[in-house]
Every structure is written in structure tokens, then in C-alpha cells.
Amino acid sequence: MHDFFAEHPLLLAPMAGVTDEAFRALCREQGASLAYTEMVSAKGLSFANEKTRHLLRLAPGEDLVAVQLFGHEPAVMAEQAAWIEHTMGDTLAYLDINMGCPARKIVTKGDGSALMCDPALAASIVSAVRDAVNHPVTVKFRRGFKIGEETAPEFARRMEAAGACAVTVHGRFSEQLYRGSADWDVIAKVKRSVAIPVVGNGDVRCGADAVALREKTGCDAIMIGRGAEGNPWVFAQVKAALAGEEEPALPSVAERLAMARRHAHLLAEREGRNIVRMRKHAMWYMTGLPRAATARGKINACVTPEDFDKVFDDLLAFAAAHDSAHNPASSAFVNKEAN
The missing domain is CATH 3.20.20.70 (Aldolase class I)
Structure with a gap:
């Protein structure tokens, strides 16, 4: 082999x-x-x-x-x-x-x-x-x-x-x-x-x-x-x-949440609308993100793709507001990444 x-x-x-x-x-x-x-x-x-x-x-x-x-x-x-x-x-x-x-x-x-x-x-x-x-x-x-x-x-x-x-x-x-x-x-x-x-x-x-x-x-x-x-x-x-090449940049907040959202919807396509097993994946995607601790409680109540979408939307909105307050030029990037 x-x-x-x-x-x-x-x-x-x-x-x-x-x-x-x-x-x-x-x-x-x-x-x-x-x-x-x-x-x-x-x-x-x-x-x-x-x-x-x-x-x-x-x-x-x-x-x-x-x-x-x-x-x-x-x-x-x-x-x-x-x-x-x-x-x-x-x-x-x-x-x-x-x-x-x-x-x-x-x-x-x-x-x-x-x-x-x-x-x-x-x-x-x-x-x-x-x-x-x-x-x-x-x-x-x-x-x-x-x-x-x-x-x-x-x-x-x-x-x-x-x-x-x-x-x-x-x-x-x-x-x-x-x-x-x-x-x-x-x-x-x-x-x-x-x-x-x-x-x-x-x-x-x-x-x-x-x-x-x-x-x-x-x-x-x-x-x-x-x-x-x-x-x-x-x-x-x-x-x-x-390969000795330059490593890609670490994902942004928007990219992490977009991947989490995609993961949830892929899982739903394969297993149906009850995707409780997505909860642990969502927790991992959110690790270290602003307001992640608050979001964990909401994730524990999520069942459907739409439930997870709502949590991800809230996190993205908070991240955009947080970045705008500290760096006005960055909020446009966060929102662009989410689209």
C-alpha cells in the first residue's frame, strides 16, 4: 500500500x-x-x-x-x-x-x-x-x-x-x-x-x-x-x-459561519429535517467566536436547519456590529463574505 x-x-x-x-x-x-x-x-x-x-x-x-x-x-x-x-x-x-x-x-x-x-x-x-x-x-x-x-x-x-x-x-x-x-x-x-x-x-x-x-x-x-x-x-x-507551499489564510468569522450553515443543510438533505447531531458540529465551528458562549445555549435547542440558521445569523450580525465599532472598514467585508 x-x-x-x-x-x-x-x-x-x-x-x-x-x-x-x-x-x-x-x-x-x-x-x-x-x-x-x-x-x-x-x-x-x-x-x-x-x-x-x-x-x-x-x-x-x-x-x-x-x-x-x-x-x-x-x-x-x-x-x-x-x-x-x-x-x-x-x-x-x-x-x-x-x-x-x-x-x-x-x-x-x-x-x-x-x-x-x-x-x-x-x-x-x-x-x-x-x-x-x-x-x-x-x-x-x-x-x-x-x-x-x-x-x-x-x-x-x-x-x-x-x-x-x-x-x-x-x-x-x-x-x-x-x-x-x-x-x-x-x-x-x-x-x-x-x-x-x-x-x-x-x-x-x-x-x-x-x-x-x-x-x-x-x-x-x-x-x-x-x-x-x-x-x-x-x-x-x-x-x-x-507541499512546501504557503498555507491559506485562516477562515474569517463569516467563512466559518457559512461553512457551518452549509454543513447543516447538507446534513438535512441526507438525513431529514431533524439534525440534532449538528449541535456538536455547530459548537465546534463557533469556538472562539464573539458571543459563542451565549449562542451555545441556543444551539442546544436547535433541531431543524432553520433553527441553526437563526443562531448563525445572530452571530454574524453581532460580529459585523462588533467589527464596525472597532474597525469601520471591516464590516463591509464581513457582510460581503456572508452573501
Whole structure:
């Protein structure tokens, strides 16, 4: 897969409740080479659960996507991986197995990062899925499970031996959740430990971060997760930085609110008028904006696209008035951007 990642070096991470069709479309437009679906439960698919199958729908114009499965039963994982491959055909880039999610509700069932505690079972899952499909199989995991017990390099070798075509490493221990900082040294160690491609993940929030991660680790591709929340523009900035080009300017208030508005309407087109799930996205888009704290209470009551539009309109009007009071020349720019 070295050639694949040479052509697709910038990935949007799989995030439950976040990487919906609308968000993937916006991130791809901004420069993400490839996006993952939200992580998909193999057990849910085995029950023909429509809510689970819904996660596999493609965004408009999305011609290629990676799918991440989670579970701990090799036979179920293999069966559902084969079903995904048959269903998605050429739009499937590869299948990824989640062995890094630290969420309690996932780990307590033996899924996600819990598999790092049982390398033999993890390897059997990879082998079973690899034998069941023709597409590449990759694995995403963490620095280790328990804080202070770094097992990623050895775990990566085990996954490679089991048939994984590439691995993604997040530089935190599972017990850290998302606290503290990601350790990029472990990504470099994994890179030196295996012959397959290694994707680096953790704490990439701007172009400079991506350049530093690549230089420090030699990773074959970079995956961005939380750094893209409310900030699809991070992909344009990282893409430019990795190419040695000048990064685009940070988005204005009007541009941020316009993207949030577009996100809400794209979501409504795909999922109907009840877009409660847009609330968290809206919060992220508004982070740091004038009067954002006041707007959060209103966002928590939003349901329809029009509800969100009203909040965005109020924020834009306040920003224009605020800028006009401090810099009369800037208000025309804010209003022009909004049109």
C-alpha cells in the first residue's frame, strides 16, 4: 500500500458521531485525500441493523472511502467485512479494524483498544478478515493500553505477520483517553519495526504539526481526527504545508459561519429535517467566536436547519456590529463574505 498512501497522504480519521456524509464531503473539498466512515459495529451489521448500515452511505461525489469495523469475534468480523466488500465494490478503498477506541462502552465489551490486551485474538481477527476479502486490511491502534506500558511496536509486528497491509498509530495510551499529548516517538518506533506503511495520528491541528510529525516519524500518511472538528480548513493548510507551499489564510468569522450553515443543510438533505447531531458540529465551528458562549445555549435547542440558521445569523450580525465599532472598514467585508 505504499503507492496508495503516496497518492492519499492525508486522511480524515473515523470518528463515531462525527464523520457523517456531510462532514466527509466538506473535508474532502478542503483537501483530505481520503475519509473514513464512522466506525461500524460488525455485530450491528450481522443483525442487519439499518441504523448501522446507514453509516456506510456515501457522500455526494464520494468515489472512494475507507470503512472501519469494530468487534472482537473473528468469524463475525470476517463475515461482515465480506458483506461490506460485496456491497460497496470499487468505492471501498480498504477495510480498517479498530483496535484503538478507548471509550468505556467499547472497551468493556472487548472491542476497540481492549484487543491490545489480547494480541493473539487481535491477530486472529486480522487473519480472518484478510482471508475473507480481496481489499487491503489495515489496523488502527494506540501506543499501548495501560499508561506506561508501550506495546505498539511489538503489536504492529504481530498485526503485520497476521496479514495487515498497513497500520495507523495514535500516540496515546488507551487509559489516557484524549488527555495529555500524543507521543510521536512511538510512531517512529513502529515505522522502524515493520515493512508495511505506517499512518501517524494524534495532535495534528495545523500545517506545522503535520510537517513536524512527518519529519519526526517518517510516516507514510497523516491522519487528522479532532483537529478537523469544526475546522475542515485544516486539510487545506496541511496539504499546502506538506507541499512546501504557503498555507491559506485562516477562515474569517463569516467563512466559518457559512461553512457551518452549509454543513447543516447538507446534513438535512441526507438525513431529514431533524439534525440534532449538528449541535456538536455547530459548537465546534463557533469556538472562539464573539458571543459563542451565549449562542451555545441556543444551539442546544436547535433541531431543524432553520433553527441553526437563526443562531448563525445572530452571530454574524453581532460580529459585523462588533467589527464596525472597532474597525469601520471591516464590516463591509464581513457582510460581503456572508452573501
